Amino acid sequence: MGKTMEQHLRFAVCYWHTFCWDGVDPFGMNTMDRPWIGQSDAMAGARLKAEVAFEMFSLLGVPYFSFHDRDIAPEGATLAESNRNVQVITDLFAEKMQETGVNLLWGTANLFSHRRFMAGASTNPDPDVFAYSAAQVKNALDVTHKLNGQNYVLWGGREGYETLLNTNMQRELDQMGRFLNLVVDYKHKIGFDGTILIEPKPQEPTKHQYDFDVATVYGFLKRYGLEDEVRVNIEVGHAVLSGHSFEHEIATANALGIFGSIDANRNDYQSGWDTDQFPNNVPEMSLALYYILQAGGFTTGGLNFDSKLRRQSTDPADLLYGHIGGMDTCARALLAAAAMHESGDLNALVSERYAGWDSEVAQAMLSRESTLESIAERVERENIDPQPKSGRQEYCENLVNRFL
Ligand code: GLO
Ligand code: NI
Ligand code: NI
Ligand code: NI
Numbered sequence: 001m002g003k004t005m006e007q008h009l010r011f012a013v014c015y016w017h018t019f020c021w022d023g024v025d026p027f028g029m030n031t032m033d034r035p036w037i038g039q040s041d042a043m044a045g046a047r048l049k050a051e052v053a054f055e056m057f058s059l060l061g062v063p064y065f066s067f068h069d070r071d072i073a074p075e076g077a078t079l080a081e082s083n084r085n086v087q088v089i090t091d092l093f094a095e096k097m098q099e100t101g102v103n104l105l106w107g108t109a110n111l112f113s114h115r116r117f118m119a120g121a122s123t124n125p126d127p128d129v130f131a132y133s134a135a136q137v138k139n140a141l142d143v144t145h146k147l148n149g150q151n152y153v154l155w156g157g158r159e160g161y162e163t164l165l166n167t168n169m170q171r172e173l174d175q176m177g178r179f180l181n182l183v184v185d186y187k188h189k190i191g192f193d194g195t196i197l198i199e200p201k202p203q204e205p206t207k208h209q210y211d212f213d214v215a216t217v218y219g220f221l222k223r224y225g226l227e228d229e230v231r232v233n234i235e236v237g238h239a240v241l242s243g244h245s246f247e248h249e250i251a252t253a254n255a256l257g258i259f260g261s262i263d264a265n266r267n268d269y270q271s272g273w274d275t276d277q278f279p280n281n282v283p284e285m286s287l288a289l290y291y292i293l294q295a296g297g298f299t300t301g302g303l304n305f306d307s308k309l310r311r312q313s314t315d316p317a318d319l320l321y322g323h324i325g326g327m328d329t330c331a332r333a334l335l336a337a338a339a340m341h342e343s344g345d346l347n348a349l350v351s352e353r354y355a356g357w358d359s360e361v362a363q364a365m366l367s368r369e370s371t372l373e374s375i376a377e378r379v380e381r382e383n384i385d386p387q388p389k390s391g392r393q394e395y396c397e398n399l400v401n402r403f404l
Helices: 015-020 042-060 079-100 127-146 169-190 214-223 236-241 246-256 282-294 317-343 345-353 360-365 372-381 393-401
Strands: 011-014 064-068 103-108 151-155 195-199 230-235 259-263 303-305
Touching: 011 015, 011 042, 011 317, 015 042, 015 064, 042 079, 042 317, 079 103, 079 127, 103 127, 127 151, 127 169, 151 169, 151 230, 151 259, 169 195, 169 214, 195 259, 214 230, 214 246, 230 236, 230 246, 236 246, 236 259, 236 282, 246 259, 246 282, 259 282, 282 317, 303 317, 317 345, 345 393
Parallel strands: 011 064, 011 303, 064 103, 103 151, 151 195, 195 230, 230 259, 259 303
Antiparallel strands: none
16 A cells, blocks of 8 residues: 555544543543642643643654644633633644644534533524634634644534424524535635544434434535535444444445544444443454545544543553553554455455446446436347346455454
8 A cells, every 4th residue: 555554544642531531421420530620720730731641642652633622721701711721722732742743633612511502503593602603613723723733623512403393403504504614714714724524423412413424414515515625524433323334434425525534432332322432343443444445545534532431440541551452453453454455355346246337338327318218228129137146245244354
């Protein structure tokens, strides 16, 4: 493939699960000591957190990191003050990035934690929330651009509904479409050449999220004229929650031309919510990387560990073990995926299966000159009578096991 393993595996450590989460869940309090959480001087806490974060990036040797605006700096009394806090910490990031060589895979805005977003951000019935969200994203895009981020992500945290009965869906989708157009216009205006990525998720925290899965996002992008501007960031756990496999979501994005990046994690198949475990399923990741390789690998995207510790893993060293285990899983998966890709065995089977389409008459059916009548006429004239041809399904499924 002409690329080294490091060039393929563009790992990123996420700020939120790694440094901001201390074990709280809907039923329990914090279980982990994080000395920068709850400091009376919140900005001092944010600086300490940044020191520890960059030390950890270096220990792990990862090339990238990712963050939300509110992960890195405390919210102020006004948006202007919040923006100044973000500015101070991102200035510190710029120095640290210079020192360590760690780069930004993507930035994003947290438009879901504060109670002002309880009924959504861009889809909110209150236009002031739409405006506030736009202003917050403007600032997050500015700092992502300044830090030379490779991408900018929008995960529709609460862009969805709790009940249809109080929801005007068409209005909310139009608001979301307009919002995304504003973001794309601004990206071009400031000359940010990273990729804008939407991260699909079917549910949680809302009952139904509008960016349900890759196919739904594609329909949305088409509807609002953005299919050439925006791509997707696909998360393992979100794919599973939407009833798909991870590789299905990647293959769908490839087929529609909108594949961008992945949130690499793990969700057990029986859980009904997003568990964000570290990647530990080699076959699942291998199939995903196989389809990524088949489509030419990552361009601006990478493998972001949107992964958190189990809340019983209270030792800070567990954070290192989690990431190292995740990297090992992805490295083993890449070896399997590359072997599958390079052997060409599956591609050969696929070519063989569609070989009938190589002929000129077959191709003509796909051209505009063909009509239902012309095709029907030929079927009659040539007395076409299709006979079953084996898809060799079991053979393929067994073949894959040679690599996994
Ligand atoms: C939640 C999402 C979330 C996003 C993050 C970045 O389920 O996975 O963690 O990845 O907000 O957009
Ligand atoms: Ni998630
Ligand atoms: Ni997640
Ligand atoms: Ni995610």
